[in-house]
Amino acid sequence: EPEVTQTPSHQVTQMGQEVILRCVPISNHLYFYWYRQILGQKVEFLVSFYNNEISEKSEIFDDQFSVERPDGSNFTLKIRSTKLEDSAMYFCASSDRGNEQFFGPGTRLTVL
């Protein structure tokens, strides 16, 4: 059964450093999303992406964040200058027709 994959599973970085979180959505899916979950808190929407452009972004998704689909398979989330409060689980999701979203296993980002 096809699934969304994410790498790395755990990323540790120093405050102020740039990180890139990678996702491989399910093949032939057209809609892509990033969510995050701070430990013990709700899952929060960050951004949705369709047809090579951002469809919607939340207030969390400020100028420090960017997304890219550099080729036909990868979908990346970049944080330019990490802050302590960026520590969270980051989940990528994809959807074919936009109804059910399939989530990856997540990347745990720890900012020191």
Place this chain on the structure above:
Amino acid sequence: DAKTTQPTSMDCAEGRAANLPCNHSTISGNEYVYWYRQIHSQGPQYIIHGLKNNETNEMASLIITEDRKSSTLILPHATLRDTAVYYCIVRGYFGNEKLTFGTGTRLTIIP
């Protein structure tokens, strides 16, 4: 986005049916009811969704009241692996619409 209300936690005996309620009294006519679950810290998992008719798939059944102001997710024969946080989410059908997660119901299956 319409809001949903769910009990904070529920217990269910293994092998019994787990019935998880959700209130969504402000749902609008073109919004669907979605159910997801999150096992420990894994990525949320899609379970089922519906508009106004009852729905069933291999995982669960979804019963939506006629006025659409509430729904119930039914896991027919709960197993220990069904222990998770269950989220009821109201969402439009457009592809790029986000999911807005609440705090959900923490379901614990008791052996």
